[in-house]
Amino acid sequence: MVNIRPFREEDNDSLLDIEKLCPQGNEEYAMITDKGPDITARYELYDNWEIRVAEKNAAAVGWIGWTIKQGMDEPYLYIAEVMVHPDHRRQGIAVELVREAEKAAHKAGISYIYCYVYEPNEAFMNLIEKLGYIKEKNIQEISISAYKKEKIDSGYEIERINPEDIHETIKLINSYYYGNAQFYPFTTESFRDYTNKILGYGLENFIVAKWKGHIVACAGFWDASVLMEVTYTKEPMMWKLMANAYGILRHFTRMPDIPVEGEVCKMHLIVDFAFEQEHSLAMEEIIDYCNNLMFETNCKFFGAYTDPDDSVLGVMKKFKPIHEKLFLYAKPISGKVPDFSRIYVDCRDTIL
Numbered sequence: 622m623v624n625i626r627p628f629r630e631e632d633n634d635s636l637l638d639i640e641k642l643c644p645q646g647n648e649e650y651a652m653i654t655d656k657g658p659d660i661t662a663r664y665e666l667y668d669n670w671e672i673r674v675a676e677k678n679a680a681a682v683g684w685i686g687w688t689i690k691q692g693m694d695e696p697y698l699y700i701a702e703v704m705v706h707p708d709h710r711r712q713g714i715a716v717e718l719v720r721e722a723e724k725a726a727h728k729a730g731i732s733y734i735y736c737y738v739y740e741p742n743e744a745f746m747n748l749i750e751k752l753g754y755i756k757e758k759n760i761q762e763i764s765i766s767a768y769k770k771e772k773i774d775s776g777y778e779i780e781r782i783n784p785e786d787i788h789e790t791i792k793l794i795n796s797y798y799y800g801n802a803q804f805y806p807f808t809t810e811s812f813r814d815y816t817n818k819i820l821g822y823g824l825e826n827f828i829v830a831k832w833k834g835h836i837v838a839c840a841g842f843w844d845a846s847v848l849m850e851v852t853y854t855k856e857p858m859m860w861k862l863m864a865n866a867y868g869i870l871r872h873f874t875r876m877p878d879i880p881v882e883g884e885v886c887k888m889h890l891i892v893d894f895a896f897e898q899e900h901s902l903a904m905e906e907i908i909d910y911c912n913n914l915m916f917e918t919n920c921k922f923f924g925a926y927t928d929p930d931d932s933v934l935g936v937m938k939k940f941k942p943i944h945e946k947l948f949l950y951a952k953p954i955s956g957k958v959p960d961f962s963r964i965y966v967d968c969r970d971t972i973l
């Protein structure tokens with residue numbers, strides 16, 4: 622008999638132990654995340670959160686976590702994770718946990734619920750499709766290997782943001798994401814609060830590119846590894862083939878690294894990027910700048926999550942990135958699912 626109850630601080634270690642047994646993916650392609658030492662740290666990025674723990678004989682066997690976000694009109698709910706210990710699967714525990722989130726959503730007058738699914742995670746996809754969630758959108762995940770230093774010499778001034786540049790930068794971000802699902806225009810105050818609340822981000826890690834004194838491109842450079850480390854427990858065949866080919870070419874020239882099965886990846890992410898289309902080179906130079914920070918500190922991989930139609934993908938091509946995919950699933954509760962044809966990816970949601 623499963624009992625579902627609120628999270629208690631003393632659950633921390635057992636949940637982290639369960640997480641280590643929970644790769645997301647299938648037999649050929651899967652990754653595992655480690656959010657230690659504090660399972661709740663990723664939730665502290667949000668204004669509110671709930672974790673419900675499933676227990677059997679007084680031992681935790683799984684959990685679900687969510688946050689409620691305030692939209693323009695109505696709130697909506699994000700399911701951040703659902704994990705069930707391998708010894709207790711296929712007994713309907715995950716279904717019960719998702720139902721808990723749905724009950725909370727009804728109670729709070731939530732418009733819709735959404736979650737992200739890592740592409741190879743067929744089990745979770747089956748589960749939520751069974752519960753009526755619809756695949757609404759693909760999200761591109763890009764990983765870049767900082768395998769060489771890039772030259773920055775095209776005349777843009779690349780620098781960390783100055784307090785007096787925040788206003789102009791926010792105008793650029795607000796116009797870049799205008800009309801995208803889940804984007805709510807920032808004010809100077811809200812942007813400052815939002816970036817500073819995210820561990821490893823903060824305004825001190827926000828970079829701008831100026832042209833003739835004006836901000837034409839910008840991006841945050843978030844050290845997401847302070848909240849999560851990723852290990853590929855099963856590497857896709859394509860990566861193995863690429864690693865072999867790159868290994869041969871490496872005798873002649875420098876080539877990107879590919880994550881190796883079992884390797885712990887400490888990801889940094891380019892977030893809240895925006896640029897004027899005629900200054901895509903400025904965006905490229907910001908990425909060069911981030912690349913060089915990684916290269917100099919011996920950190921191997923950085924990346925981004927983005928709408929697949931975002932023109933930043935064209936800019937990133939030169940870095941020979943690896944492409945992965947997430948699916949956004951959503952279900953209406955007391956309102957409608959928004960138009961996801963363009964989406965702003967809330968970086969906090971990418972801690973999977």
Ligand SMILES: CC(C)(COP(=O)(O)OP(=O)(O)OC[C@H]1O[C@@H](n2cnc3c(N)ncnc32)[C@H](O)[C@@H]1OP(=O)(O)O)[C@@H](O)C(=O)NCCC(=O)NCCS
Pocket residue numbers: 643644645646701702703704705706709710711712713714715716717742743744745747748749751973
């Ligand atoms: C995905 C996960 C949470 C499912 O937990 P669970 O308690 O076994 O799920 P349930 O017993 O409630 O399954 C309900 C339905 O989901 C689908 N499902 C669950 N596991 C499945 C699997 N391995 N393969 C195919 N379908 C699966 C089935 O339709 C199942 O119904 P059925 O058993 O009647 O066929 C669990 O496998 C897990 O923890 N995986 C690793 C972590 C993860 O990927 N979490 C999700 C992203 S954060």
